Amino acid sequence: TTEQQPLTSPEEALRLWLHYSSLTHPLSLILAEQLRLILSPTQATRLRGDFRTGKRLNIKRIIPYIVSNYKRDKIWMRRSIPSKRNYQIMLAVDDSKSMTEGGAHALAFETLALLCKSLSMLEVGEVCVVSFGDEEHVRVAHGFGAPFTNESGAKIYQNFSFQQSGTNVRRLIEESIHLFRDARAKGPTTTADLWQLQLIISDGIYEDHDLIRRLVRQTSEEHIMIVFVIVDSNGAKGNSIMDLTQAVFEAVDEEESDGVGGSSGREMQLKMKRYLDGFPFPYYVVVRNVADLPGVLATALKGWFREVVDVQ
């Protein structure tokens, strides 16, 4: 990829990083601890489950197995959660202009500092940070495999200005799939034991939901988990994304229509929808205050692990 110019000067980026990382320092300790419980190997090596093959017999399943005439044969347990710290986590932060409305950008910077610090404390694996808006490509502010040092935070913050005039989430997901594929190929392990997670930090306003929904399905086929963190800074002022309505003009059959005429001769009918009802990411959390993040993130990740373990 070609070298991209910084969006913010090194001096200003350093000032921002120091400000936001010290602001969120106590919280980063709390989040690190909560994530440790979920992601760390000590708790994770337990054997679990009902499988047809595996490492150890599940004693509770033996009698039903015999009683069922050897039909209920899922009697084995397997290691269901990775036993090593094989995570690749991408933080993708919305750099579009809408983030400056109501201070979503400040909340995003707090969230980014909080996550960078917690994850580097945890040493769960590789962390990547990207910035996205309407540039031709997403910006890789910190690549997978790069160590997170004292200078990393300030360097990451150089890739944000919150002045981009578009919010291209579709491109973000498309390019993320490639970044994750590359990272998997170069990653510390070649086994399927590698867990890839993307956290998108955004005000949640973008279009192209149907196409994105298809891409999200593709990411889950590639075992990439996405949690969409909506920073809802307007929530306190009564303009929460949870109440945002969307006006949609839909084409309807002419006989049943009482709407207004469309230029193509087809009848268009106005429908009011709740914006979040069409949200294409199955895992999303709404955060109004950075202090809420450790709790909601832990809940989302626990839910994910439960689901992944159940489908295996």
Add this chain to the structure above:
Amino acid sequence: MAETGGPQTQVRLQLTTRDRKLALPESLGPILVPSSLRRYALSTLVNNLLGTEKPIPLEFLINGSYLRTSVDDYLTAYGFSAETTLAVEYVRALVPPTHVASF
């Protein structure tokens, strides 16, 4: 701005009026609309929100000037992006415009 075949750009509108008889609930926040909308569709939208029995023809003002194009064209002409919530004032249309329905 509008890509052919691409997604429909959307923009958040904060609708206000000085006409008390046409006022929407104060608690109503911004509404996300396709930026391709023109006066007629916006008028339909506000009438729908007001629950009027007989549609009241409305005109729309952005930064003090009447909307005569699509919202999208307005944004392009004035160098705005769809990233900003647009404050839109609506007034009763004085002379009901003879209108070819258009979007």
